[in-house]
Amino acid sequence: VKLYDFTLAPSPRRVRVFLAEKGIAIPIEQVDIMRNANRTPEFYRKNPSGSLPILELDDGSHLSESVAICRYFEETHPLPALFGVGAKEQAMVEMWNRRVELSIFAPVGHVWSHLSPVSEGRAKRIREFGLIQRDAAAAGFAMLDRAIGGNQFIAGARFSIADITTLCMVDFARTVDIKIQPEQQNLARWYARVSSRPSSKA
Amino acid sequence: VKLYDFTLAPSPRRVRVFLAEKGIAIPIEQVDIMRNANRTPEFYRKNPSGSLPILELDDGSHLSESVAICRYFEETHPLPALFGVGAKEQAMVEMWNRRVELSIFAPVGHVWSHLSPVSEGRAKRIREFGLIQRDAAAAGFAMLDRAIGGNQFIAGARFSIADITTLCMVDFARTVDIKIQPEQQNLARWYARVSSRPSSKA
Numbered sequence: 512v513k514l515y516d517f518t519l520a521p522s523p524r525r526v527r528v529f530l531a532e533k534g535i536a537i538p539i540e541q542v543d544i545m546r547n548a549n550r551t552p553e554f555y556r557k558n559p560s561g562s563l564p565i566l567e568l569d570d571g572s573h574l575s576e577s578v579a580i581c582r583y584f585e586e587t588h589p590l591p592a593l594f595g596v597g598a599k600e601q602a603m604v605e606m607w608n609r610r611v612e613l614s615i616f617a618p619v620g621h622v623w624s625h626l627s628p629v630s631e632g633r634a635k636r637i638r639e640f641g642l643i644q645r646d647a648a649a650a651g652f653a654m655l656d657r658a659i660g661g662n663q664f665i666a667g668a669r670f671s672i673a674d675i676t677t678l679c680m681v682d683f684a685r686t687v688d689i690k691i692q693p694e695q696q697n698l699a700r701w702y703a704r705v706s707s708r709p710s711s712k713a
Numbered sequence: 714v715k716l717y718d719f720t721l722a723p724s725p726r727r728v729r730v731f732l733a734e735k736g737i738a739i740p741i742e743q744v745d746i747m748r749n750a751n752r753t754p755e756f757y758r759k760n761p762s763g764s765l766p767i768l769e770l771d772d773g774s775h776l777s778e779s780v781a782i783c784r785y786f787e788e789t790h791p792l793p794a795l796f797g798v799g800a801k802e803q804a805m806v807e808m809w810n811r812r813v814e815l816s817i818f819a820p821v822g823h824v825w826s827h828l829s830p831v832s833e834g835r836a837k838r839i840r841e842f843g844l845i846q847r848d849a850a851a852a853g854f855a856m857l858d859r860a861i862g863g864n865q866f867i868a869g870a871r872f873s874i875a876d877i878t879t880l881c882m883v884d885f886a887r888t889v890d891i892k893i894q895p896e897q898q899n900l901a902r903w904y905a906r907v908s909s910r911p912s913s914k915a
Contacts, residue, residue, distance in 0.1 A: 559856050560816055568801065576815075579808035586800035598788035599770065606781035613778075614762055617819075640842045654761050 513538045514580075515557070515565040520544060521616075521683035523564035524713070525577040528675045531710035533588050578608065581672055593672045600669070607666040607673035615651030616680040618644040622687045629686075648689050656695035663704070670705075678705050715740045716782075717759070717767040722746060723818075723885035725766035726915070727779040730877045733912035735790050780810070783874055795874045802871070809868040809875035817853030818882040820846040824889045831888075850891050858897035865906070872907075880907050 514530075516523040516539045530537065542548045542563060549561055557565050558575040566574040566583065574580050585594050595604035624630050625641030655677070659665065665673040681691065681702055691698050705711065716732075718725040718741045732739065744750045744765060751763050760767050760777040768776040768785065776782050787796050797806035826832050827843030857879070861867065867875040883893065883904055893900050907913065 559860060560812060572801075574801075574804050574808055576808045576811045579804045579811060582807045583800050583804035586803055598785050599774075599776075601788055602776050602781045602785035605784045606776055606778045609778045609781060610762060635845060637839060637842050637845075640839050643837060643839075658761060 512569060513540060513567045515540050515542050515563055515567070517542055517544050517563050520563060521679045522562070522577045524679045524682075525672075525675050526564045526566075526580050527713040528678065528710045529581045529593060529672065530584065531713035532591065532593060532670070532675070532708075533584055535584060535588055578672070581675075591670075593670070593675070595666065595669065595671055600667070604666045604671045604673050608671075608676050611651075611655065611665065611673060611677050611680060614654065615648055615684075616676065618648040618651060619680060619684045619687065619689060622648060622689065623683070627687050645687075645689065648684065652684075652689070652691065652695060652698065656691075656698040659697040659701050661697070662701075665701070670708075674701075674705050675710075678702075678711060682706075714771060715742060715769040717742050717744050717765055717769070719744055719746050719765050722765060723881045724764070724779045726881045726884075727874075727877055728766045728768075728782050729915035730880065730912045731783045731795060731874065732786065733915035734793065734795060734872070734877070734910075735786055737786060737790055780874070783877075793872075795872070795877070797868065797871065797873055802869070806868045806873045806875050810873075810878050813853075813857065813867065813875060813879050813882060816856065817850055817886075818878065820850040820853060821882060821886045821889065821891060824850060824891065825885070829889050847889075847891065850886065854886075854891070854893065854897060854900065858893075858900040861899040861903050863899070864903075867903070872910075876903075876907050877912075880904075880913060884908075 514526060514537055516527065518541065542554070544563060549563065555561055557567070557573040560575060562575065564575070564577055564580060566580045568574065574583060581593070585592070595601040621644035622641050624634060625636045625638065625644065662668070664670050665677050684690070691702060716728060716739055718729065720743065744756070746765060750756070751765065757763055759769070759775040762777060764777065766777070766779060766782060768782045770776065776785060783795070787794070797803035823846035824843055826836060827838045827840065827846070864870070866872050867879050886892070893904060
């Protein structure tokens with residue numbers, strides 16, 4: 512297998528942190544999406560969506576979507592379980608992973624696409640839409656702070672892919688100046704806990 | 714358990730079709746989100762995102778996000794498998810389910826929110842953004858038609874949650890006048906196949 516990656520992008524980092532938590536080492540090839548190295552016919556054959564990361568399997572087929580790649584490795588290397596254990600916990604992990612993706616990660620991505628100087632010229636931008644999404648992302652941070660409460664991790668007592676998603680989201684959000692607020696102490700404690708794990712450097 | 718549902722909305726339908734495919738019957742309670750029956754403190758305690766569907770478990774806890782609820786029932790009622798079997802197939806189902814959600818379902822949802830007369834007055838609308846998303850949804854239909862090729866189902870040879878997601882998306886898209894185009898014969902054949910299953914009436 513081989514992972515197509517771009518170190519600076521938030522989505523491929525989710526897979527790198529997941530692999531680090533599993534203790535899995537695989538070959539990694541960089542694809543510079545800021546220089547449009549993904550906008551080639553060869554790349555679109557690997558992933559018609561044109562996005563990273565992509566996992567190349569030994570049979571020559573390709574898997575994309577970060578969570579799908581993580582799911583593959585959860586099945587081939589079940590321990591430590593990062594998608595939860597048992598029906599209720601697996602469902603709670605899926606719920607939190609998606610809630611963070613939809614309510615916070617997606618708005619942060621829209622802010623990056625519509626407002627960041629870095630993304631200028633890549634696609635049509637609508638400033639007003641970016642501003643609405645900035646408010647949505649801030650509301651998402653506040654919701655998450657309340658939800659974490661005194662829990663150790665996003666989905667409860669066990670570290671999971673929902674923590675990895677949230678870690679990558681928080682660090683990406685900082686690049687568009689969306690930050691954990693001083694009053695969001697639950698989120699701040701969670702962030703200190705998760706970003707001190709060796710996997711966060713992956 | 715009990716499912717909070719709104720028959721007209723596309724997301725709760727994903728769970729109803731999934732349950733029908735599994736042969737699971739549970740109590741269902743309607744929540745009229747068009748009349749804001751979800752915008753109450755009691756409802757936000759069940760789901761801080763304020764969305765449907767929600768599954769109430771017998772221990773009084775609540776699960777939201779359609780796919781998380783489906784995941785719960787996949788674990789409690791494993792057959793027929795609707796999330797794939799084995800590492801590669803499970804990953805392919807996850808990939809296709811997410812690809813359809815992100816590349817087509819999300820744009821269709823934005824078209825509904827920003828352009829449909831039905832959604833007027835519910836949130837701030839940006840017509841220009843709606844038009845961009847309409848193009849994205851159309852491009853998604855074309856991508857999907859190419860990807861299906863001669864396959865029986867979205868993720869390959871086995872019916873899966875990716876087919877349920879796509880069925881609910883295609884029927885929802887019709888309400889904002891986004892349709893399978895005459896030249897998209899693969900998608901049309903797939904749609905005829907899947908919408909003829911009894912579960913599609915759920």
